[in-house]
Every structure is written in C-alpha cells, then in structure tokens.
Amino acid sequence: MSRLPQIQPENATGKAADLLAGVQKALGVTPNMTKAMVNSPAVLKAYLDFSGALATGSLSADVRERLALLTAEENACDYCLSAHTYIGTNLAGLDETEAHAARHGKSADAKAQAALTLAEAVLATKGEVTDADLDAARAAGLTDGDVAEVVAHVALNVFTNYFNRLAGTDIDWPVVRHGEH
Known part of the structure; x- marks a missing residue:
C-alpha cells in the first residue's frame, strides 16, 4: 500500500490537475508514480522535464x-x-x-x-x-x-x-x- 497518497486526476486541483492531465494526454494513462509525485507539483514537473529532455538525447x-x-x-x-x-x-x-x-x-x-x-x-x-x-x-x-x-x-x-x-x-x-x- 502506498505510503504517500496517490492523487487521482479527478480530485486534483490547480498545478497538480494540469500536470496529471498532461501525463494522461501524453501517455494515455496516469501511472501511480505520477499520482504520488504530484503531492508536490514541483517534483512531478521536475521528473517530467528531466525525462522529457533526456528522451531527445543521443541514446535510443x-x-x-x-x-x-x-x-x-x-x-x-x-x-x-x-x-x-x-x-x-x-x-x-x-x-x-x-x-x-x-x-x-x-x-x-x-x-x-x-x-x-x-x-x-x-x-x-x-x-x-x-x-x-x-x-x-x-x-x-x-x-x-x-x-x-x-x-x-x-x-x-x-x-x-x-x-x-x-x-x-x-x-x-x-x-x-x-x-x-
């Protein structure tokens, strides 16, 4: 059982809602990790920005x-x-x-x-x-x-x-x- 709340997109507000909506749009799903990370929208944004930047790099x-x-x-x-x-x-x-x-x-x-x-x-x-x-x-x-x-x-x-x-x-x-x- 998760030790941090997994915030459901339908219950999220503000920046958290925007970030989770972006994850859902990009992936077609909202993984539990992102639902837990969005307890701090800054953490989820950092993860998304870092992984997004690396996806454009030289490694396949x-x-x-x-x-x-x-x-x-x-x-x-x-x-x-x-x-x-x-x-x-x-x-x-x-x-x-x-x-x-x-x-x-x-x-x-x-x-x-x-x-x-x-x-x-x-x-x-x-x-x-x-x-x-x-x-x-x-x-x-x-x-x-x-x-x-x-x-x-x-x-x-x-x-x-x-x-x-x-x-x-x-x-x-x-x-x-x-x-x-």
Whole structure:
C-alpha cells in the first residue's frame, strides 16, 4: 500500500490537475508514480522535464530502458522494474531476454553494453569512475555526449527508484520483482 497518497486526476486541483492531465494526454494513462509525485507539483514537473529532455538525447529508447532496468535492479525498485520491463518490451523493442539481461548489466548490442558497463561503474562508485572506465566506454563507441547521458539516466532512475521505494507506490504494471532470475 502506498505510503504517500496517490492523487487521482479527478480530485486534483490547480498545478497538480494540469500536470496529471498532461501525463494522461501524453501517455494515455496516469501511472501511480505520477499520482504520488504530484503531492508536490514541483517534483512531478521536475521528473517530467528531466525525462522529457533526456528522451531527445543521443541514446535510443532501447538503451534508455536498459539503463532504467539495470538501475532498478541495483536499487531493488520493483515499481520501476515492472514499469520499465513493460515499456522496454512493449514500446522500446526489447525482447524478454534482452530486458532480463539488462537488469544484470548485459546486452548483445555493443553500444547498449558499453552504456550498461559505464552505468554499473557509476552506480558502484557513486560517480567516481576511473579513467580506465571512461576510456573503455569511449573505446566501445560512446561519445562524450553519450557518457553524459548515461550519468543523467542513472541519476533520473535513482531518483525514481528512491521515490517509489519511499512512497511504496502501488505497482500498476505487470509485476516484476528484483532478484528474480
């Protein structure tokens, strides 16, 4: 059960109502995470702006979803694992095997593997990656822009992982649990 109220769009007012209406229009649904985030309209707006900006970056949707899956597994966020497994396999073109592999930092795609390896280093070191880690990412084909975006995606996903774990957000996606093999 959610530890923060999940504000229903029909009960929202002011900025909260506007933000939830925008989510519904963009996605066709209003996920429980956004209903919980809108307890502070500033938090939901920050999330939407950050994720919207990154969606226009150089990393493809399938790489972004792999990064989300890795980070969610690392942070034991079942809400995010569930959401990103669904999004990854239904909207971003991942098959079940690739989605599962991404949770463990693996991919058959070379660029995705480079991004996942760098993200693992970022998560493990809290950003204090070595020169060797950075050199390996570049040697594997990541541009400096890609490197910056990997860090940004890790940060965005850590934010949503921590938020959903604190909030106890009710999972409104097909459920996936961390640690499942």
